[in-house]
Amino acid sequence: MPTRESNQVVDETDRLDIARRHFDHENLYRTEREIRRTLDPLTWEHRWTVKDKAMSGNQVALMMPLSELHATLMTPSQIHAALKYPNNRNNTKDTDSIGANTICLPQTHGLLPNGNFEESPAKSNLKKTVIKGKYSLPKWEINGLVEYISGGPQPRGFFYAVPRGVHAVKLGNEASISQNVKVNPGSIYSITFGATRTCAQDEVLTVSVPGHSADLSIQTLFSSNGGDTYAWAFKATSRVVKLTFHNPGIQEDPTCGPLLDAIAIKEMLPLKYTKGNLVKNGGFEIGPHVFKNFSTGILLPPKLLDLISPLPGWIIESLKPVKYIDKKHFFVPSGLAAIELVAGQESAIAQIIRTVPSKLYNLTFTIGDAKNACHGSMMVQAFAAKETLKVRFVSRGKGEFKTASFKFKAISARTRITFFSASYHTRLHDYGHICGPVLDNVRVFPTVH
Known part of the structure; x- marks a missing residue:
């Protein structure tokens, strides 16, 4: 059972996003102003528990910390079950066992498992910075020359900016990393990731899921601190998709290639018109996942x-x-x-x-x-x-x-x-x-x- 002390205070963006998700699920879409009005009586200063029988399932969901909610759609009974059996939840797994029932938890919002690469390979699987072994990078599958690097000054005078943490991966010639991600078929997802070129001028990063891919040029640095962040979207066609980041280039130096420092996902809910406006999403309130600890846009x-x-x-x-x-x-x-x-x-x-x-x-x-x-x-x-x-x-x-x-x-x-x-x-x-x-x-x- 979550306690007052263990609850995580969620910022305004998360509150509105959660509210949109649940009210939209109930066919009760609200504009931003209406969502704020709805949330006013349910401020995070007042903590509730499952014992408050008068609360609806959605209200319980709004009171849950973001880490408990997993930003996923659940029925009121499933939310109550999740609160009742908190130790059975793990948002890095495909399913959560709650009592005799099983709740599928697609990855709908937030960092992918080890998406910030702070869970490092075993020392025995590292040769200096090069990762040895296809499954040596936790939660990821690698192919080719993939390096596990720490931000800051590097040999030969290079400097790698890792603004959201300590570690990142670098994709050498024709190298790739991939992960199987559980999704809702038919839904649109946006992938947010930090990426920058290292030593080559014409670096390209290929992002793909089965049936859909894009070659993103990262030649232009828009941020002087190397903290460029990109978003890329796809439509899920199956319950599990293999998300891959690939360096298609072949450079004279095989270690040259794109640097990845954070990867997150967000399910994009269907848009609805706002009263008095023919433009959908005219305020740009619905968009890709934004990293909270650092952002250059x-x-x-x-x-x-x-x-x-x-x-x-x-x-x-x-x-x-x-x-x-x-x-x-x-x-x-x-x-x-x-x-x-x-x-x-x-x-x-x-x-x-x-x-x-x-x-x-x-x-x-x-x-x-x-x-x-x-x-x-x-x-x-x-x-x-x-x-x-x-x-x-x-x-x-x-x-x-x-x-x-x-x-x-x-x-x-x-x-x-x-x-x-x-x-x-x-x-x-x-x-x-x-x-x-x-x-x-x-x-x-x-x-x-």
Whole structure:
């Protein structure tokens, strides 16, 4: 039985995510404001136990620490059983035995087992930094030259940034690591992972599950500290998928290759419209998993590399990625997340919405800066049907924003709205850190005559 002392305080992002998951499961979807209102009487300051019979199963779930809940959908009876038999739970296994029943626990949110690589291989399976043995890296299967490294200065003058912990893995020529992950068939999943190149200029990282793969170029370093993070999405076609990270390159130095320092997964629940807005996920509140201890934002690859977007509802339709930023590590104009357009005209974000031909609509959106020392005169261009709007914003890097709007007439039953930054930007005193204007709170609604 969880005690008051053992309960983990979960931050606001987790609370809203859990609430969305459970209320959506009950067909009681709430907007962010309604979720907050629902959660107000159930603050984490008041701890409840299974003895409180008046509570519903979902309320018990909301009171459970995140480590106990496993961020998975369970019926009220299953939640009560999980509370009653706490010692039988282990979220690294495929199933949990609770009494005479078995509850399947797909991996739905959080780090994969040993996803941060802090569980090290046995010393007998290491030859200096090279891992020996296909199953020597706990919870992973390896092929080829895979190194287990510690962050910091390295031989030959290299420095490996491992911002979320101590250890990481490096994939040499044609090397790979893989793990079997239990999922819900038919569901969309987003994989978040820290990755950066080491010594080669043209490094590529292939991410794949059966039937779906992408070759992600990590040649460009968007963060000067080497802490780039990417997201990649796929649709599960079976109950277990083999997730693989592969270095397809062949370099003169066989140890050159991508560095991986954290791997997490998140199930993306189906989107629903918010009242008064034709844009789905217009506030970017639903997105990939965000690491809590360190974040330079999450790079979302263009649709040419990932047909299934890790940002539900939106299309990354440019050559370069856009960056998903969260409230904990950046300034966002409203809500918990926003998009930073980090690659000028090479990064654009779009959505196709339902409209009525010849009807007038208002498009409103907010632009600003992420309070990350990104400076200069910025301009965001917005397109809808035959209309366009250029919005200028002078950033001082202090977390400021402005709202813009324009009207457009729909010319078909589907209208594409598109946003991109007109120029490139870097931090004021850090030219190796690429940044750009922030986009948030996109809304489209009919014009009232």
